[in-house]
Amino acid sequence: MLIFLWLTYVVLSIITSIKVVLNKRNPLAAALWLVIIWLAPYLGVFFYFMLGINRVKRKAVGMRKGLHRYNHPTLEKFIVTEGKLDVHEISSYYIPLAKSIHRLAEQSLIDGNDIEPLFTGNTAYNAMLEAIANSKKSIVLMTYIFHADGIGVKFISELRQAHARGVVIRVLLDGVMAHLTRPSVVHALRNAGIPFALFNSPLLARQFIFLNLRSHRKICVVDGRIGFTGGFNIHRDYWSSNPDEAVHQDTHFRVTGPIVAQLSTVFVNEWLYSSGETLRGEPWFLEEDEIPHEGRVLARGIAAGPNEQQERLRGSYLTALNVAQKSVKIMSPYFIPDEVLIAAIGDAINRQVEVDIFIPRNNSKILLAATMGTINEILGHGARLWLCPPPFNHSKLMIVDDQWLLMGSGNWDERSLRLNFEFNVECYNALLVNKINTLFRTHQNSATQFTYAEYLKRPFHHRLFDGCTRIFSPFL
The missing domain is CATH 3.30.870.10 (Endonuclease Chain A)
Structure with missing residues (x-):
């Protein structure tokens, strides 16, 4: 009997380990699951199949199976290829951004x-x-x-x-x-x-x-x-x-x-x-x-969701941060970026790009704490965080170098990046961006800047609560 149980444990652990190796992209997460699977007989396998499988992604992909996705044809006269951005007075350093989002969104950039x-x-x-x-x-x-x-x-x-x-x-x-x-x-x-x-x-x-x-x-x-x-x-x-x-x-x-x-x-x-x-x-x-x-x-729609093979919204944020040369402005009611986005913001700041982030001061205490638990590293890099007074602002906007705008429904949190179906539009036009900059300036004039020094002065129990809410931010 003991031999049978031992052989069953080994076979199940090997099968589950293969699934971990093939499906887990994060090396640390994969290593932790392998340790749990082998050191906790049967329980490790059980917990992996209950908690370790991304059923959201699988269900999102499966629910569209068999449906023919329609893509309305765009007239050739409106399509703008990446090599012709200069004709529309758009700097050539946006070419990588336009190319990347073209591959992500599977939509053409269009004029008119x-x-x-x-x-x-x-x-x-x-x-x-x-x-x-x-x-x-x-x-x-x-x-x-x-x-x-x-x-x-x-x-x-x-x-x-x-x-x-x-x-x-x-x-x-x-x-x-x-x-x-x-x-x-x-x-x-x-x-x-x-x-x-x-x-x-x-x-x-x-x-x-x-x-x-x-x-x-x-x-x-x-x-x-x-x-x-x-x-x-x-x-x-x-x-x-x-x-x-x-x-x-x-x-x-x-x-x-x-x-x-x-x-x-x-x-x-x-x-x-x-x-x-x-x-x-x-x-x-x-x-x-x-x-x-x-x-x-110039505009392009970006329909993002967990059913897509590539993370379109996250990819758009990352590429925009990577091409920025002078400034990045972000406005979001729910700003809880993951480690990859935090690193990209830090990298932009290291290139001497000015990064300003605007969030509502009168957000819920839990969501504000989750932001604080994430923002400290960004503030340490040199980003400026602006706490905007009431009334509550629900806008989701991103501006790069006063030339490029991303607007729509997507926030900077796990729900928008991984769980929800979102729709955003990227826009290339300095006059349009200038109108949005007016909104940013208005909020900056009335907002309070929250600095890294102020974060370090927060009481220990506040910072502990910030860290706890950050851990559970995917569920908020």
């Missing part, structure tokens, strides 16, 4: 776009509501949070009226948040007769793993011609009928030009997965001869 930032809830929501009210053919709307009260009442009313006019509408909501929000947006949309679907609803999937695979994307496209994307949810806390009332802040963007087709492409692929319905051609996309040349912004 007009992109306008919308800095307040009233501005962003009014622009979206106006576009919906003037819609003629189609509306697609994808959002993480959709409150059925507050500003949500106006959206549901405009969508219902557009639907009555014969405009075809599709609304895609994150399956978890749709069930958590009260009053129920699911009931409100159903009562209004507006077609909608839920992305990875755990009530439908009946699998806990889907709680991690959230759609954090925010996309709205009207008539295939006008698009909106950025950080704004349809959220009651970001709008007030009283213009003098302080509400949460964010940054959204109104986009026109050929880039709109990339927004629509992301939506129709997520809609196919969530509902099984295929959306192609008219009225969801413009015909080739209808696609306008709206402006001079």
